[in-house]
Amino acid sequence: MKESNLNPFISKIENSVSERTIIKLTISNRNCKENKLLKVFVKLIEIKHGVKLSFVYRYATNDITKNFGVQKGINIIVNLLNDFSNAILFTCNEDTELIISKKGFELKQSAPKFQETPSLKHDHQKTGLIDIENNVYLRELGVTTSEWKIKKDMHDKFRQINKFIEIFDSLINEANLPPKIYVADMGSGKGYLTFAVYDFLINKTKYTPFVTGIEYRKELVDSCNVIAQKANFSNLTFKSGSIGTTQTDNIDVLIALHACDTATDDAIFKGIIAKSGLIICAPCCHKQIRKQFNVNNEFTSFLKHGILEERQAELITDAIRALLMEAHGYKTKVFEFISNEHTAKNIMIVGKKTDGIINRDEILEKIKAIKDFYGIKEHYLEKLLQNR
Numbered sequence: 219m220k221e222s223n224l225n226p227f228i229s230k231i232e233n234s235v236s237e238r239t240i241i242k243l244t245i246s247n248r249n250c251k252e253n254k255l256l257k258v259f260v261k262l263i264e265i266k267h268g269v270k271l272s273f274v275y276r277y278a279t280n281d282i283t284k285n286f287g288v289q290k291g292i293n294i295i296v297n298l299l300n301d302f303s304n305a306i307l308f309t310c311n312e313d314t315e316l317i318i319s320k321k322g323f324e325l326k327q328s329a330p331k332f333q334e335t336p337s338l339k340h341d342h343q344k345t346g347l348i349d350i351e352n353n354v355y356l357r358e359l360g361v362t363t364s365e366w367k368i369k370k371d372m373h374d375k376f377r378q379i380n381k382f383i384e385i386f387d388s389l390i391n392e393a394n395l396p397p398k399i400y401v402a403d404m405g406s407g408k409g410y411l412t413f414a415v416y417d418f419l420i421n422k423t424k425y426t427p428f429v430t431g432i433e434y435r436k437e438l439v440d441s442c443n444v445i446a447q448k449a450n451f452s453n454l455t456f457k458s459g460s461i462g463t464t465q466t467d468n469i470d471v472l473i474a475l476h477a478c479d480t481a482t483d484d485a486i487f488k489g490i491i492a493k494s495g496l497i498i499c500a501p502c503c504h505k506q507i508r509k510q511f512n513v514n515n516e517f518t519s520f521l522k523h524g525i526l527e528e529r530q531a532e533l534i535t536d537a538i539r540a541l542l543m544e545a546h547g548y549k550t551k552v553f554e555f556i557s558n559e560h561t562a563k564n565i566m567i568v569g570k571k572t573d574g575i576i577n578r579d580e581i582l583e584k585i586k587a588i589k590d591f592y593g594i595k596e597h598y599l600e601k602l603l604q605n606r
């Protein structure tokens with residue numbers, strides 16, 4: 219059935235939402251290969267703030283979830299359909315495929331693939347990568363109750379853990395890692411992600427993992443070691459110490475999540491000198507560069523605003539980190555790893571070691587140009603690499 223506009227399809231979505239028969243809507247086949255967004259999945263959920271349309275935006279390495287009120291969500295769907303040429307609305311009664319081409323809009327109806335009436339409850343507990351039932355460390359870390367239910371105030375934390383493991387899964391699949399895999403988690407804190415990494419590697423992959431968490435705070439190290447024993451995680455250990463001085467000869471995967479300020483640089487440095495196959499970091503506060511900003515050019519006019527100066531300092535700090543990793547043979551990518559409704563600290567820098575030829579001087583020149591522009595005298599990671 220050829221249509222001259224989108225209205226019939228949008229009406230079907232609206233009806234399925236109001237009648238609660240919608241199971242999901244998938245939007246795919248991007249029109250432009252440069253569009254980094256690959257697919258979008260939409261479903262109806264009920265959360266504390268009412269009924270929402272929940273959007274999962276799928277990118278090559280991560281998913282970002284955002285919830286919108288129904289009307290706003292419908293408007294977003296209409297806009298998305300400018301950039302994609304296929305959408306399928308799955309409902310309990312029928313499925314409707316929308317095919318968009320230069321000739322117009324075509325709707326194809328078919329019998330429903332899923333017939334079960336959807337529950338609107340937000341399914342916090344569903345995850346394929348981290349099991350909840352009988353998972354000792356989740357209980358000991360206070361994420362679950364003794365009945366293996368996610369605690370009320372721990373849903374965000376659990377979602378963050380899962381999101382990280384999803385990304386970790388795709389990153390290790392892309393990297394060339396040995397069967398015995400040595401992982402160092404720098405600034406492991408309470409160990410949520412360190413435990414999850416070990417759990418995932420030992421239970422869901424072919425690797426034999428040896429995971430070490432490095433953490434300043436001895437009380438956290440001690441409690442994590444006790445939990446590792448209770449969980450029977452024999453190759454997971456936590457060591458008390460500073461990232462900068464810790465001995466690290468053998469690292470295949472270096473992780474540093476929210477290690478404060480220059481601790482992220484210390485961690486990346488350790489990864490680079492150990493020739494770690496994969497470096498995964500999510501920087502935290504960025505103070506070192508901001509203090510040095512001395513801008514006497516056209517950027518002065520906006521850097522007078524504190525928040526813009528702060529954001530700019532974050533960008534420059536992380537941009538130079540990524541360039542330094544590239545200068546040392548890493549292919550890098552920088553992306554948002556979790557929706558910023560959960561945390562503002564959501565930028566991830568990933569470096570994958572490659573054997574490709576690099577023109578280090580050219581990259582160092584680029585770094586120098588950035589530093590000169592902002593009047594930066596010293597980037598901490600650059601200094602570590604120069605002084606080694």
Ligand SMILES: C[S@@+](CC[C@H](N)C(=O)[O-])C[C@H]1O[C@@H](n2cnc3c(N)ncnc32)[C@H](O)[C@@H]1O
Pocket residue numbers: 404405406407408409410411432433434435459460461462474475476477478481484502
């Ligand atoms: C914000 S917490 C993050 C914990 C964990 N990585 C996560 O993302 O859940 C940062 C941790 O890094 C530790 N830390 C910061 N700088 C460090 C350093 N130079 N050496 C060792 N630990 C450090 C802190 O004590 C803190 O526990």
